[in-house]
Amino acid sequence: MPSNDQSPLWLRPEQGTRGPKPAHTRRDVALAAIRIADADGLDAVSMRRVAAELGAGTTSLYRYVSKKDEILELMGDEVLGELRDTELPAGWREALRTIARALREVCLRHPWFANVLAGRAIHGPHSLHWRERTLSAFDGMDLGTDEMLAALGTLSAFVLGHVLGELADREAARRSGLSHDQWMEREGEYGPMIMASGEYPRFTRVMVEAELPHAADRQERGFEAGLDRVLAGIAAHLPA
Amino acid sequence: MPSNDQSPLWLRPEQGTRGPKPAHTRRDVALAAIRIADADGLDAVSMRRVAAELGAGTTSLYRYVSKKDEILELMGDEVLGELRDTELPAGWREALRTIARALREVCLRHPWFANVLAGRAIHGPHSLHWRERTLSAFDGMDLGTDEMLAALGTLSAFVLGHVLGELADREAARRSGLSHDQWMEREGEYGPMIMASGEYPRFTRVMVEAELPHAADRQERGFEAGLDRVLAGIAAHLPA
DNA sequence: GCGAACTGGGTACAGTGTTCGCAATAACGA
DNA sequence: TCGTTATTGCGAACACTGTACCCAGTTCGC
Numbered sequence: 001m002p003s004n005d006q007s008p009l010w011l012r013p014e015q016g017t018r019g020p021k022p023a024h025t026r027r028d029v030a031l032a033a034i035r036i037a038d039a040d041g042l043d044a045v046s047m048r049r050v051a052a053e054l055g056a057g058t059t060s061l062y063r064y065v066s067k068k069d070e071i072l073e074l075m076g077d078e079v080l081g082e083l084r085d086t087e088l089p090a091g092w093r094e095a096l097r098t099i100a101r102a103l104r105e106v107c108l109r110h111p112w113f114a115n116v117l118a119g120r121a122i123h124g125p126h127s128l129h130w131r132e133r134t135l136s137a138f139d140g141m142d143l144g145t146d147e148m149l150a151a152l153g154t155l156s157a158f159v160l161g162h163v164l165g166e167l168a169d170r171e172a173a174r175r176s177g178l179s180h181d182q183w184m185e186r187e188g189e190y191g192p193m194i195m196a197s198g199e200y201p202r203f204t205r206v207m208v209e210a211e212l213p214h215a216a217d218r219q220e221r222g223f224e225a226g227l228d229r230v231l232a233g234i235a236a237h238l239p240a
Numbered sequence: 241m242p243s244n245d246q247s248p249l250w251l252r253p254e255q256g257t258r259g260p261k262p263a264h265t266r267r268d269v270a271l272a273a274i275r276i277a278d279a280d281g282l283d284a285v286s287m288r289r290v291a292a293e294l295g296a297g298t299t300s301l302y303r304y305v306s307k308k309d310e311i312l313e314l315m316g317d318e319v320l321g322e323l324r325d326t327e328l329p330a331g332w333r334e335a336l337r338t339i340a341r342a343l344r345e346v347c348l349r350h351p352w353f354a355n356v357l358a359g360r361a362i363h364g365p366h367s368l369h370w371r372e373r374t375l376s377a378f379d380g381m382d383l384g385t386d387e388m389l390a391a392l393g394t395l396s397a398f399v400l401g402h403v404l405g406e407l408a409d410r411e412a413a414r415r416s417g418l419s420h421d422q423w424m425e426r427e428g429e430y431g432p433m434i435m436a437s438g439e440y441p442r443f444t445r446v447m448v449e450a451e452l453p454h455a456a457d458r459q460e461r462g463f464e465a466g467l468d469r470v471l472a473g474i475a476a477h478l479p480a
Numbered sequence: 481g482c483g484a485a486c487t488g489g490g491t492a493c494a495g496t497g498t499t500c501g502c503a504a505t506a507a508c509g510a
Numbered sequence: 511t512c513g514t515t516a517t518t519g520c521g522a523a524c525a526c527t528g529t530a531c532c533c534a535g536t537t538c539g540c
Contacts (some may be wrong), residue, residue: 008426011433019486020536047528057489059529068528118358118404120412123430128440135442145450153405154398154466161401162393164358172360186248190363193251200368202375210385226394233473259517260505287497297520299498308497 009070010123022063024054029064030074034110037075041174042112045071069120076116077124082106084129088137092238093231095137096151100159100227107163111171114163143238151234158230166219249310250363262303264294269304270314274350277315281414282352285311309360316356317364322346324369328377332478333471335377336391340399340467347403351411354403383478391474398470406459 015022032053037045047068051058065071086102088095107114116122138148173183195204215221255262272293277285287308291298305311326342328335347354356362378388413423435444455461 008429011429016486016538018484018536018538020488020538022487046526048526051489059490059531060488062529063487063489115358118355119408121405121408123427128434128443132440132443135446139442145446149446149450150462150465150469153402153462154469157401157405157466158394158398158470159401160404161397161399164400164404165361165393165397168359168361187363189248189251194368200372202379203368203372206375206385206389210389222390222393225390226397229390229394229473229477230398230470231473232476233469233471236472236476237469256507256517258505258507258515260507260519262518286495288495291520299500299521300519302498303518303520 008123009065009073010125014064023060024056024064026064026074027078028054029061029071030078033071033075034078037112038110041171042115045075045112072116073120073122073124076113076120076122077126079106079110079113080122080124080130081126082109083133084126086133088133092137092141092151093235096155096231096234097227099134099137100155100230103156103159104163104223107159107167111167114160114167117160118164147238150237154234155230158226162223162226166223248363249305249313250365254304263300264296264304266304266314267318268294269301269311270318273311273315274318277352278350281411282355285315285352312356313360313362313364316353316360316362317366319346319350319353320362320364320370321366322349323373324366326373328373332377332381333475336395336471336474337467339374339377340395340470343396343399344403344463347399347407351407354400354407357400358404387478390477394474395470398466402463402466406463 014026029050033045033050036049036053047061048058050071051061054061061071065074083102083106086098088098107117134152135148138151170180173180191207194200195207254266269290273285273290276289276293287301288298290311291301294301301311305314323342323346326338328338347357374392375388378391410420413420431447434440435447
């Protein structure tokens with residue numbers, strides 16, 4: 001079965017029965033691409049570069065994958081595999097907290113991952129495994145499925161949204177080639193202009209007073225603050 | 241002042257004092273790009289296409305913008321301008337609800353917008369105006385700035401994350417060229433495989449029992465369910 | 481052993497963002 | 511008023527991109 005037919009990636013057999021055995025596996029492709037993305041960002045993941053990393057001809061990749069987009073899906077599923085042995089503590093609340101933190105950490109470890117997740121649904125085996133495990137947070141609670149889906153959907157939407165915000169800063173600095181401090185300084189140039197204009201009194205007050213935006217661990221604390229709120233909100237909707 | 245120097249986009253004067261007046265404005269560029277993105281998606285926004293839409297030479301765009309990325313920022317800020325006359329009701333809770341819904345709606349109206357928002361921080365005038373207005377939701381409540389930032393950060397992280405999930409489906413169907421129903425059918429092929437494997441009992445139960453995923457308005461209801469939870473969580477952390 | 485199914489990969493093509501250079505233009509200093 | 515200088519529009523060119531097409535070589539089922 002050729003890889004460029006129309007059936008979905010994960011239903012397509014990885015190799016046919018007839019010809020020579022493929023020299024690599026889909027997983028090899030994913031791992032090579034991940035190495036590149038971790039080192040030089042998602043934009044550096046081109047077919048030619050992945051092929052080179054793999055020691056293969058460029059267009060040979062199309063034996064493993066029908067479009068570049070499928071490489072991204074393979075990468076995403078592979079990274080979700082890193083969550084396999086995340087231990088979930090007892091009690092839905094702490095389990096969800098662990099889920100959220102684990103998801104955030106894997107997004108920070110692979111700064112391209114959140115963008116991959118944002119752009120497409122991943123249906124690979126690791127993704128399924130992860131979904132199954134997140135559902136297990138509610139084991140023994142006799143909850144309706146819609147209630148569980150709402151809780152998990154809310155949680156993961158928050159995590160994804162927050163991590164994307166965190167990475168937007170970081171990646172902008174990285175792409176500009178400046179150090180983070182230099183970049184912060186450039187960004188800081190907006191401040192005086194905003195305050196001087198007088199059009200944004202509330203925003204000005206926030207810039208002056210707020211402690212959080214200046215702290216070194218502001219992202220972490222912002223995440224934990226949001227997580228507390230999301231968990232409290234989920235709790236408020238669970239049957240007593 | 242040349243547009244390709246290093247200073248940030250919004251601090252750079254739109255035109256110099258010496259030479260001929262520019263034939264277009266930054267806003268013209270943004271609007272042309274938005275027309276293209278609305279019609280054919282973000283990938284269709286290329287320098288050549290934007291220039292053509294504007295009736296200009298391709299490289300003339302670099303008189304208005306130093307990188308393509310800045311066009312995306314202009315687009316994002318322009319779209320945030322559509323939120324200018326969103327009326328916020330009295331009471332922080334309903335105000336935040338309105339903010340969240342307005343943000344979601346603008347993301348659905350311009351399906352590329354959430355991805356622009358996810359990838360970079362926007363510092364344009366409309367963005368500032370919007371931030372100022374969202375802060376006004378807490379007017380008269382005597383809240384600390386960190387508390388307001390946590391509330392708004394949590395809310396917008398949730399909205400962005402949720403909308404990206406919504407769009408992932410929709411855009412995947414669009415890109416595949418199939419109708420949404422045909423695409424859903426393709427996706428549905430995974431179902432039997434998952435259930436037959438027996439490895440995912442909880443996930444299987446969800447697929448069978450859950451009402452929400454099959455409803456036509458599932459995205460809307462999922463969003464409202466999450467929003468209720470986030471608001472409840474924010475309420476739980478406000479001083480009584 | 482024959483043919484079908486499959487893999488590897490080179491070539492080619494249309495399209496991308498961006499740099500450079502140059503002619504035309506308009507405001508400033510003298 | 512007349513250079514001088516900053517600025518604009520833009521064509522040519524470059525290095526890259528994803529991928530369709532083709533063909534030779536390999537392996538299995540018959």
